[in-house]
Amino acid sequence: MKRTILMAVFALGSLTAVAQSDSGFGIRAGLNYNQNGDLSFRQVQSAGEDLISGSDGKVGFHVGVFGKLDFPKIYLKPELVYTKTKSSYDVEGGTNDYDISKLDLPVLLGYKIIGPLHIFAGPAFQYTLSNDLEDLQVEDVQNSFTVGANFGVGLNLGNIGVDVRYERGFSENEANFIGDNIADISGRVDSRPSQIIFALSLKL
Secondary structure (H helix, E strand, O other): OHHHHHHHHHHHHHHHHHHHHHOEEEEEEEEEEEEOOOEEEEEHHHOOEEEEEOOEEEEEEEEEEEEEEEOOOEEEEEEEEEEEEEEEEEEOOEEEEEEEEEEEEEEEEEEEEEOOEEEEEEEEEEEEEEEEEOOEEEOOOOOOEEEEEEEEEEEEEOOEEEEEEEEEEOOOOEEEEEEOOOOOEEEEEEOOOEEEEEEEEEEO
16 A cells, blocks of 8 residues: 555656656747738718728737646646737728737647647637727727637747647627718727737747
């Protein structure tokens, strides 16, 4: 009995030691290619006609920190990231950029496939800090706190890591806007993100 207990303690201690050997924290930064949902707007001069405009993706960026709890084949990796995304819409013959600043908290579970190659997935909790639709007066988004998902693939080369992931917002969310000119346009824009994220990380 004592031998069994000692073996269990030894196994637990060994597992903890292995987990701690590659566990730690670090910093990450990279580029985001984002597309938000449709923009629907109403032109007063066209007798209230409803028009739909899909977004064109544009490049944004992110920067943040991460923690990592490493085990032999899996790892848990929470991140805290400041993200700036940008999409473009055609409004009244012109192009308007829709900028969103937010804090992201992905909680990722990863699986090591072979060597430095790994895959990961997990929920991403998002808090919108600000949103701006160029040349239009935009209200705050309906829900500042939303939930999405991340999944992707990465490589770890020593303390340096690179990964590419896809993020999609689950929660419906939108913001209302009006034109700067009287009797111009009004409408709403879907602020849910759909983006591809490229990142470089450094374990400290």
